Amino acid sequence: MPSSRNAYVAVRLRVLRTAAGLTHEDLASEIGKSPETIARWEDGYGTPSTTTLQQVAAALRVQVADLLPLRPDDDTLRAWNR
Numbered sequence: 001m002p003s004s005r006n007a008y009v010a011v012r013l014r015v016l017r018t019a020a021g022l023t024h025e026d027l028a029s030e031i032g033k034s035p036e037t038i039a040r041w042e043d044g045y046g047t048p049s050t051t052t053l054q055q056v057a058a059a060l061r062v063q064v065a066d067l068l069p070l071r072p073d074d075d076t077l078r079a080w081n082r
Helices: 003-021 024-031 035-042 050-061 075-080
Strands: none
Touching: 003 035, 003 050, 024 035, 024 050
């Protein structure tokens, strides 16, 4: 069963990917992963690494914070958005 963090990232990834008009194949091609990997993330089975999250955010034209369940005042959030 996916963790609550994985589930949050999964939903955000799917919403932001579809809003950007990208398919699994499009996003996978942009970040150098397989479409199956994108589908697994969106199903809540695992999450991208820190480096890959940055690539995903760039491909979706959002900030990493948009993909993660962090509080706005979290130091981790500030570090990721640099």
